[in-house]
Amino acid sequence: MQFRPRGNSxxxxxxxxxxVTVEPIGARQLAKGDIILCKVNGSQYLHLIKAIQGERYQIGNNIGxxxxxxxxxxIYGICTEILK
Structure with missing residues (x-):
């Protein structure tokens, strides 16, 4: 899917x-630094994977x-393309 997220995080x-283009994770291995579409407190966000601990992923934004x-x-998918 493609969409235009709003906000500055x-x-x-x-x-x-x-x-941005978001695709299913499929067989990909998620890694620290990947941008994912995920659910946080009932809302969907694009966030970075900051750390991985077993089957848990620490997520955060790009401003700290x-x-x-x-x-x-x-986790709904991984960002595969960002167009200007």
Whole structure:
């Protein structure tokens, strides 16, 4: 899917309104630094994977905030393209 996220939490990686492509994770191995579409407190966000601990992923934005830990069930896809 493609969409244009709004907000400044990913500033420097994704600017507000840039077109992004998100694809299913599929067989990919998620890694620290990947940008994922995930569910946090009932809302969907694009966030960075900051750390991985077993089957848990610590997520946060690109301006220093850590949102906490989520499981794979809260990850909807991985950002594969950011268009200007």
């Amino acid at each position: 990913m500033k420097g990686k994704i600017e507000s309104g840039q077109l 905030r850590i949102n906490g830990w989520i499981g794979i069930g809260s």
